[in-house]
Amino acid sequence: MSHAFIVNGAQVESTAPDDTPLLDVLRDELDLKGSRFGCGQGLCGACTVLVDGRPVLSCDTPLWAVAGKAVTTVEALVRDGTGARVKSALIEAQAGQCGYCLSGIAVRLTHAIDTGLRNRAELADALSRNLCRCGAQPRILAAAVAVAQELAQQPNTKVA
Ligand code: FES
Ligand code: FES
Secondary structure, rough: EEEEEEEEOEEEOOOOOOOOEHHHHHHHOOOOOOOOOOOOOOOOOOEEEEOOOEEHHHOOOEEHHHHOOOEEEHHHHHOOHHHHHHHHHHHOOOOOOOOOOOOHHHHHHHHHHOOOOHHHHHHHHOOOOOOOOOOHHHHHHHHHHHHHHHHOOOOOOOOO
């Protein structure tokens, strides 16, 4: 049986077994390597993607669960809009160390900012769902706060 869904705006179909982790389909079938394998157990957030606009852990999401849904990976999310701002802020601040966690974190923070989170405490809470083994969270959080505050000062800021 195959499962049809949308990835970054394109219709895709996978014949992988029902319980194949979405992360494996993204990386191995669709060659979208931005979503990372960290723990594989739904604990670290390195594999975070959006499904129908909400953050999910793709290592812990079976293929069948995304049938008919829209998946957005970091590759598309940071092309423009809030995602591009988050990416630039992380790079400008040299926020990461090894960088392994950053794609999942960029997805998480872009969603958090797009849903209206603007202050440090709110963003820190969102960030708490993604681990950084290098301990770079303070720089990552500072970059996110800078983006959120910049948007807060602009009228017509997108709030999804
Ligand atoms: S790799 Fe998915 S949560 Fe760690
Ligand atoms: S920068 Fe290395 S895991 Fe976060």
